[in-house]
Amino acid sequence: MSTFAIKSDHLVLPNDVDGSGYLLVADGRFAGVTEDAPEGVEVIDRTDCWVAPGFFDTHIHGFVGHDVMDCDPEAVTAICEELVCHGTTSWLATTLTASVEQTGEACASVAEAVRAQGAGFVGTRTQGIFLEGPFFTEEHKGAQNPKYLIDPEASILDGWQERAGGLITKSALAPERDGTVTYVEAMTDRGVTVALGHTSATSEECLAAVEAGARVFVHTYNGMADLLHRNPGPVGCAMTTPETYSELICDGMHVHPIACKALVHAKGWEHVALITDCLSCGGLEDGDYYLGELPIELRGGAAYLKGAGNLAGSTLTLAKAVQNVVGWGMVSPSQALRMASEIPARSVNMDDRCGVIATGRLADLVVMDQDMTLVETYLAGQLVSAS
Numbered sequence: 001m002s003t004f005a006i007k008s009d010h011l012v013l014p015n016d017v018d019g020s021g022y023l024l025v026a027d028g029r030f031a032g033v034t035e036d037a038p039e040g041v042e043v044i045d046r047t048d049c050w051v052a053p054g055f056f057d058t059h060i061h062g063f064v065g066h067d068v069m070d071c072d073p074e075a076v077t078a079i080c081e082e083l084v085c086h087g088t089t090s091w092l093a094t095t096l097t098a099s100v101e102q103t104g105e106a107c108a109s110v111a112e113a114v115r116a117q118g119a120g121f122v123g124t125r126t127q128g129i130f131l132e133g134p135f136f137t138e139e140h141k142g143a144q145n146p147k148y149l150i151d152p153e154a155s156i157l158d159g160w161q162e163r164a165g166g167l168i169t170k171s172a173l174a175p176e177r178d179g180t181v182t183y184v185e186a187m188t189d190r191g192v193t194v195a196l197g198h199t200s201a202t203s204e205e206c207l208a209a210v211e212a213g214a215r216v217f218v219h220t221y222n223g224m225a226d227l228l229h230r231n232p233g234p235v236g237c238a239m240t241t242p243e244t245y246s247e248l249i250c251d252g253m254h255v256h257p258i259a260c261k262a263l264v265h266a267k268g269w270e271h272v273a274l275i276t277d278c279l280s281c282g283g284l285e286d287g288d289y290y291l292g293e294l295p296i297e298l299r300g301g302a303a304y305l306k307g308a309g310n311l312a313g314s315t316l317t318l319a320k321a322v323q324n325v326v327g328w329g330m331v332s333p334s335q336a337l338r339m340a341s342e343i344p345a346r347s348v349n350m351d352d353r354c355g356v357i358a359t360g361r362l363a364d365l366v367v368m369d370q371d372m373t374l375v376e377t378y379l380a381g382q383l384v385s386a387s
Contacts (some may be wrong), residue, residue: 054089056345062280076113080123097133121134128169135173174199188213
């Protein structure tokens with residue numbers, strides 16, 4: 001169908017507006033909202049459902065057996081084809097700490113996949129690349145390979161960016177590393193969002209990076225020094241810098257729901273972006289897998305680093321994260337849906353292209369029922385999944 005309308009009493013619209021009416025879609029793009037049924041077009045009745053922008057995962061490594069660090073364009077495309085069926089219509093292809101050369105290869109493979117997919121590709125849109133590493137600290141490396149940890153240098157990023165065809169959108173570092181402020185300023189000038197994570201930094205070191213232009217905290221609480229009353233560390237800085245955004249993994253295993261609520265209450269939901277940090281074992285059965293060069297074990301839906309036993313990432317989807325935070329009583333359904341779409345887009349300065357239902361934008365959207373179960377996903381007005 002080239003033109004149709006979706007009827008709903010729960011439309012998640014821009015500027016924190018929840019509306020009711022008929023959402024028009026024409027030739028794959030949003031075409032406005034009307035109070036009365038439009039004449040001459042098919043109406044899809046989703047009156048009691050929530051209709052929201054498609055989800056945007058700004059921190060996800062892989063899915064269904066494929067990983068960005070496979071350095072394989074076909075793996076990137078396979079992730080996109082499966083991920084869209086779970087409500088995620090945009091993503092940042094996320095790397096791990098690796099050698100400078102392998103990171104460059106991963107960037108090049110993402111760029112090649114995007115070129116090969118073309119305009120008619122049906123799959124999650126690759127909005128950019130997130131470099132999670134290698135500028136981290138040993139103490140809070142988590143599942144990052146310690147032998148590749150280095151200090152940040154803009155020249156290294158520039159080499160990766162050339163191979164990425166300009167797709168690098170976000171770069172993470174531990175702010176206690178030498179050269180942090182210089183790097184943050186350089187990346188900010190280049191339009192690359194800087195995120196802080198896998199760090200033992202003090203709150204003062206984090207604040208210096210924020211003042212230089214850092215904008216995001218990587219999976220807040222995880223991979224960083226604890227919040228202590230005499231040493232508030234990265235978490236304290238995240239909670240008290242209203243200009244920043246905090247990523248949050250809401251699977252109930254990485255962060256206790258009460259700690260999630262504390263962060264949201266401190267920052268406001270408008271500055272908390274739901275992410276998955278999903279690994280290649282997402283969507284697969286329990287068993288043994290790899291995260292880069294490191295062996296992991298998936299059991300009970302959680303991925304653990306073999307030998308060390310610590311959590312290595314998640315198998316979460318954003319649809320499930322939305323359901324969780326609503327079920328925990330943390331935020332309203334509308335706020336949860338925005339935290340998985342509009343807020344992530346805003347955190348990386350991409351809310352001008354995705355994450356919002358706005359006239360003229362590509363009609364990427366999700367339909368959720370009253371208990372926040374995903375019902376349908378539309379990509380450019382095309383139904384790509386249904387429950």
